Amino acid sequence: xxxxxxxxxxxxxxxxxxxxxxLAILGDCSTQHITTAxxxxxxxxxxxADVFEADYNQIDAQIxxxxxxxxxxxxxxxxxxxxxxxxxxxxxxxxxxSRAGFAADMTLKITRYWDSVSAGMPASVLQFSFPYINDxxxxxxxxxxxxxxxxxxxxxxxxxxxxxxxxKNVFIIDINAVQSRLGEDKxxxxxxxxxxxxxxxxxALPYIALRTVSVIxxxxxNIKKCVILDLDNTLWGGVIGDDGLEGIRxxxxxxxxxxxxxxxxxxxxxxxxxxxxxxxxxxxxxARLPFEKHxxxxxxxxxFAMFVANWEDKASNIVNIQQTLNIGMDSxxxxxxxxxxxxxxxxAVRDITVPEMPEDPSYYVSFLKDLCLFETASFSETDAGRTxxxxxxxxxxxxxxxxxxxxxxxxxxxxxxxxxxxxSFHYPRIAQLTQRSNQFNLRTVRYTxxxxxxxxxxxxxxxxxxxxxxxxxxxxxxxxVVLDRMPDGALFISExxxxxxxxxxxxxxxxxxxxxxxxxxxxxxxxxxxxxxxxKNSMVADLYxxxxxxxxxxxxxxxxxxxxxxxxxxxxELLS
Amino acid sequence: MTREEIFMALDEIFQDEFxxxxxxxxxxxxxxxxxxxxxxxxxxxxxxVERRFGMKFKMAEVTDMKNVGEMxxxxxxxx
Numbered sequence: 001x002x003x004x005x006x007x008x009x010x011x012x013x014x015x016x017x018x019x020x021x022x023l024a025i026l027g028d029c030s031t032q033h034i035t036t037a038x039x040x041x042x043x044x045x046x047x048x049a050d051v052f053e054a055d056y057n058q059i060d061a062q063i064x065x066x067x068x069x070x071x072x073x074x075x076x077x078x079x080x081x082x083x084x085x086x087x088x089x090x091x092x093x094x095x096x097x098s099r100a101g102f103a104a105d106m107t108l109k110i111t112r113y114w115d116s117v118s119a120g121m122p123a124s125v126l127q128f129s130f131p132y133i134n135d136x137x138x139x140x141x142x143x144x145x146x147x148x149x150x151x152x153x154x155x156x157x158x159x160x161x162x163x164x165x166x167x168k169n170v171f172i173i174d175i176n177a178v179q180s181r182l183g184e185d186k187x188x189x190x191x192x193x194x195x196x197x198x199x200x201x202x203x204a205l206p207y208i209a210l211r212t213v214s215v216i217x218x219x220x221x222n223i224k225k226c227v228i229l230d231l232d233n234t235l236w237g238g239v240i241g242d243d244g245l246e247g248i249r250x251x252x253x254x255x256x257x258x259x260x261x262x263x264x265x266x267x268x269x270x271x272x273x274x275x276x277x278x279x280x281x282x283x284x285x286x287a288r289l290p291f292e293k294h295x296x297x298x299x300x301x302x303x304f305a306m307f308v309a310n311w312e313d314k315a316s317n318i319v320n321i322q323q324t325l326n327i328g329m330d331s332x333x334x335x336x337x338x339x340x341x342x343x344x345x346x347x348a349v350r351d352i353t354v355p356e357m358p359e360d361p362s363y364y365v366s367f368l369k370d371l372c373l374f375e376t377a378s379f380s381e382t383d384a385g386r387t388x389x390x391x392x393x394x395x396x397x398x399x400x401x402x403x404x405x406x407x408x409x410x411x412x413x414x415x416x417x418x419x420x421x422x423x424s425f426h427y428p429r430i431a432q433l434t435q436r437s438n439q440f441n442l443r444t445v446r447y448t449x450x451x452x453x454x455x456x457x458x459x460x461x462x463x464x465x466x467x468x469x470x471x472x473x474x475x476x477x478x479x480x481v482v483l484d485r486m487p488d489g490a491l492f493i494s495e496x497x498x499x500x501x502x503x504x505x506x507x508x509x510x511x512x513x514x515x516x517x518x519x520x521x522x523x524x525x526x527x528x529x530x531x532x533x534x535x536k537n538s539m540v541a542d543l544y545x546x547x548x549x550x551x552x553x554x555x556x557x558x559x560x561x562x563x564x565x566x567x568x569x570x571x572x573e574l575l576s
Numbered sequence: 577m578t579r580e581e582i583f584m585a586l587d588e589i590f591q592d593e594f595x596x597x598x599x600x601x602x603x604x605x606x607x608x609x610x611x612x613x614x615x616x617x618x619x620x621x622x623x624x625v626e627r628r629f630g631m632k633f634k635m636a637e638v639t640d641m642k643n644v645g646e647m648x649x650x651x652x653x654x655x
Contacts, residue, residue, distance in 0.1 A: 005624065009595055032616055191635045192619060202623045 004033070004202040007040030007209065015048030021216065024052045024070050024123075026059045026113075027081035030197040033205055034081060041209035045217055056197065063116045071120055077216055078117050079126040079173075080110070083199035084133050084153065091149050100146040103155035111163045114170050124219050125170045126212065130157055131179045131187065131199075171215050171377065178207040181370065210372055218375035224353070225327050226275040226305070227266065228318055230336035231287055235263060235299065237361065241286050251296025258362040263298035265365045269374060270303050275325060275390060277306040279317045279334070284309040305391040306398060314341055315348035324397050325390065333373055337361070392473035399472075407569070410506055413470040416573040417507065419514050422456035422463040429477045430465055433497060438536040440508075441497040442529065442543065445482075460485055461494075462518060466511060468502055468570070478502045479511055483518065491515075491524040509566035512547045516563045527563075529556040577655060582629075582648050589624045593617065603645035629655050 023038070025031050035053045042049040052073035054062045059080070062070040070078070091102055114125045134142060134150040142148030157176070164170040179187045182204055192198040200208060217223075232239045236259045237249025249256040250263075270276050276299070280287050287309035291301045301307065305325060308317045314336070322329050330351040336342050337357055346354045358367050396413065403409040422430060431449040438444070447455070455461050466479035479502075482495035493515060498507060519527045529544045531537075544556035547566050551557075577585075583601065590599045594612055607613040613621075622638050625647065631654035633641075641647050 005592060005620070008620070033619075189623075191633075191638065192623075194635055195638055196615065196619050198619065202620065 001206050001210075002041075002044070004037060004205050007037045007206060010040035010043045011036045013043060015043070018043065018046050018048035019220075020048050020050060021077065021220070022050045022052075022073060022075045023077045023079060023216070024054070024073055024075035025079045025081060026054045026062055026070070027083075027199075028057050028059060028086045029081065029083040029193075029199040030056060031081050033198060033202065034200070034208065037205040037209035038079075038212050041206065041213045042216070045213055045222075047213065047217065049216075059113060063113055063120075066120065070117075074121060075123050077126055077219070078123045079128070079212065080113060081128050081199070082110075082130065083193075084130045085193055085199065087130060087153065087156070088133065088135060088149055091152060096147065099148075099152065102152040103159055106156050107159040107163060110160055114163075114167065118167070118169060123169070125167075126215060127160060127164065127170065127172050128175045128208075129160070129172050131175055133184075168378075171219065173211050173215055175208060175211070178204055178211060182207065207370075214372040214375040215377075219377040221377075223331065223376055224274065224333055224373050225331040226277060226321075226325060226333070227269065228277045228279045228321060228332060228334045229266070230314075230338065230341065231278060231280040231282060231290075231309075233337040233361070234335060234357075235259060236290060236297075240290055241282060245289055245293055248290060248294070250290070250294060253296075255361065256296065258364070260296065260298055262361065262364045265368075267298055267303060270299075272374075272376075272379065274374060275305040275327075275394075276303055277321050277325070278304055278308060279314055279321065280309045281311055281314070282309040305394045313344065313348075315345050318345060318349055318352065325394050335368075389473065395472045396470075410569040413472070413505070413569070415468060415470045415505060415570040417469075417510055417570045418467040418573050419464055419511075420467075422452060422465060424453070424456075426465055426477060427452045427456075430480050433477070433480050433499065434495065437497040437499065438534070439500050439539050440503065441534075441537050442493065442540055443495060443532045444497075444534050444537060445495050447495075455482060462491070462522070464511075464514065464518070466498075466507070466514075468505070468507055475499075475502055479507065481511060481515060483515065485522075485524075486528070489524065490526040490528050491519045491522070493527065493529045496529070506568035506570055508543065509547060509568040510570045510572075513565045513568065514572075516558055516560055516565075519560045525560055527558040527560060529558075530554075531556070577652075579648060579652065582651055583644075585628055586625070586644060586648065589621065589628055593620055593624055601644045603643065603648070605644040606642065625651065631655055 025035055027034070031053055035051050039049050039051055052069055052075060054070065062068045087106070091099065094102060110127070114127070117123055117125055130153060133153065138145050138148040138150065142150040145151055161172055164172050187201060187204045189198070189201040192201065229235060237255055238247055240248055250259050251257070266276060278287070288301065288307070290297050291299065306321050308321060310317070318332070318334060322332060328351070329349060333353045333355065334342070334345050335355065335357065336345070342354050342356070345352065353373065355368060355371060357364065399412060400406070400409045403412060427449050431447055431452045434445065434447045455463055462483040462485070464481040465477055467477050468475045479498040480495060481493065484492040484494045486492050496511070498511070516527055529549055531541055531544065533541065545551055548563060549556035549558045586601050587599065590601050590610070591597050594610065594617070599610065607618065622633055626632055629651050631651060633650060637650055641650070
């Protein structure tokens with residue numbers, strides 16, 4: 001870890017060409033050293049922090065006064081540094097009968113700080129967690145005694161977490177992780193606290209600055225999205241090509257437990273929305289073997305967005321992975337036990353992060369977690385789902401590359417579509433699609449949910465929605481058709497739209513075939529289509545002529561008895 | 577470690593902390609003699625000296641020491 005003196009020098013270095021951010025630091029203790037460390041560390045991440053540092057213990061004054069330096073600085077980030085020592089002082093100043101309510105009162109005070117700042121300006125609020133101190137007054141019994149300091153401290157940390165989770169712009173920075181990493185003796189120097197009110201030792205500051213800057217960068221959108229992994233001696237001990245399935249160390253065999261734990265950590269990242277990919281110098285069948293056959297493997301093939309095993313150089317493979325996933329190289333981390341491979345990738349691939357892994361695999365996880373690579377500023381359940389779609393799309397792209405022709409690829413996708421009349425379960429999605437689709441939309445008629453429901457019950461109309469899935473995943477409801485029964489005995493396509501997600505899959509062919517087949521069943525002789533141009537829908541200008549309709553007088557006609565079905569590889573799936 | 581060696585090590589520490597290779601300290605050097613030696617830098621120096629010599633100053637010594645000579649006295653006593 002870079003030391004404080006280095007950070008101090010960096011903090012004074014030139015900011016030319018760096019990304020600028022405005023930060024305010026407010027504390028109830030001495031914050032000069034923290035300011036210096038954060039500024040210095042930010043430089044190492046390409047960020048120049050313009051910092052307003054409030055005077056010692058001026059939080060209230062700065063926040064209450066609407067014309068204060070804090071607001072005039074108009075920071076994008078406001079960092080609150082409150083120390084446990086100060087907390088303890090105010091805890092013991094209280095009447096002992098009211099101490100059980102201490103954490104709740106402090107939480108109220110702190111959330112008022114956050115909310116005042118948020119009301120006054122559009123800033124992200126950063127709050128240091130309170131480092132752990134069991135002051136020994138109750139000993140371990142304090143952990144079950146509500147009126148003890150240690151009990152209230154634990155409660156406070158948990159309460160501010162709860163409050164932060166209700167506020168999208170508030171982020172807790174886990175200072176306790178630094179404390180437990182370094183140990184209390186290295187984290188805090190009571191001499192420095194008493195002399196200068198310094199809440200952290202100089203040794204702890206670089207670690208604290210790392211955490212702080214990582215959160216600032218993540219809030220600014222600088223996050224990692226993908227981990228590319230080597231296999232032999234990275235995900236398991238030994239070499240699968242030499243040692244064979246029974247010989248590699250994973251699970252209970254030898255040092256295998258360390259690799260199992262590493263895999264389960266990676267799986268946690270995957271479930272959180274980080275893409276995993278494999279890049280290994282191996283025969284593809286050999287590389288896949290442990291994932292398919294080894295009972296102790298935690299990661300399975302479907303945990304990976306891409307699986308690249310060949311004998312080409314890793315840098316080219318990584319560029320291929322990056323292009324297929326279509327994410328920035330600066331959002332990718334490459335993990336390999338081999339220093340030679342790491343160097344090759346580092347020198348050949350710009351902007352990728354390549355951690356200098358420890359030689360001993362038992363330290364893989366603790367080493368990586370200390371790097372704070374995977375900070376994020378948001379998480380929702382849909383993140384994991386969106387990742388799944390990413391993965392499927394990547395697999396489709398790589399599947400496409402592996403087939404000789406596009407038709408072979410479409411066939412291999414094993415696509416199945418549902419064609420069904422509007423039903424109440426799907427009204428919202430159908431209405432949403434009519435409102436949002438612009439490009440693949442022939443007449444751009446917008447419908448509300450109520451209008452969709454009316455169409456569903458109308459005898460004058462035939463309605464259809466379409467869902468598509470393939471062997472790699474489900475696209476959901478992606479197309480909508482409304483057909484009008486005309487008095488002259490023709491069937492008029494008054495709505496035809498499709499989501500662009502499923503372009504070039506043969507879905508439009510499937511839909512047109514389906515419409516003609518409906519007309520046939522219903523006894524119509526002619527199907528009539530219309531294209532109403534908008535600035536955005538030129539992609540479907542020739543749709544009808546391309547798919548077997550004949551143009552006349554600005555409309556498009558298909559004769560049902562003479563119509564030849566368009567080629568498509570999509571099978572119809574009947575709803576049960 | 578001789579007193580001369582202690583001062584040589586102190587020179588290095590001061591030069592590094594103040595980012596100035598021209599700095600030389602002696603028995604009588606005080607905070608007034610070095611540009612930028614304020615209370616903040618004093619803490620940085622104390623921590624750097626403690627780390628370099630593997631010793632600890634007492635709280636009162638940190639605030640009471642009057643010149644680099646006194647600092648060297650304490651170091652000599654503890655290593």
